[in-house]
Amino acid sequence: MSQAMREPTFLILTALAAGPQHGYGIMTDVGRISAGGVTLRPGTLYAALDRLVRDGLVAADREEVVDGRLRRYYTITDEGRSRLSAEVVRLRRNAEAAAARLRPAGGTT
DSSP, X not given: OOOOOOHHHHHHHHHHHTSOEEHHHHHHHHHHHTTTSOOOOHHHHHHHHHHHHHTTSEEEEEXXXXXXXXXXXXXXXXXXXXXXXXXXXXXXXXXXXXXXHHSOTTOOO
């Protein structure tokens, strides 16, 4: 069984599962996905992206210059999709177990 994924990693991979994005796009998408609960700062995001690239979960997709600034896009890899899918299953299983224990006898949650 693999180690549980940290929340920022889960959210970055979730953002990239929709398609390639550049750093600012990932940061805003993570905020949207987490309903404002997680705010990634640039230093945190790019350190995480470097680690995810090293781990083979994310790859650089393309670069473009916008308003004189380089914008690098990232994409989730097949391995990244597989790990994200496994984490979704793990989280769902845990949430279902918690819901079952919270359910009053004979009731529903």
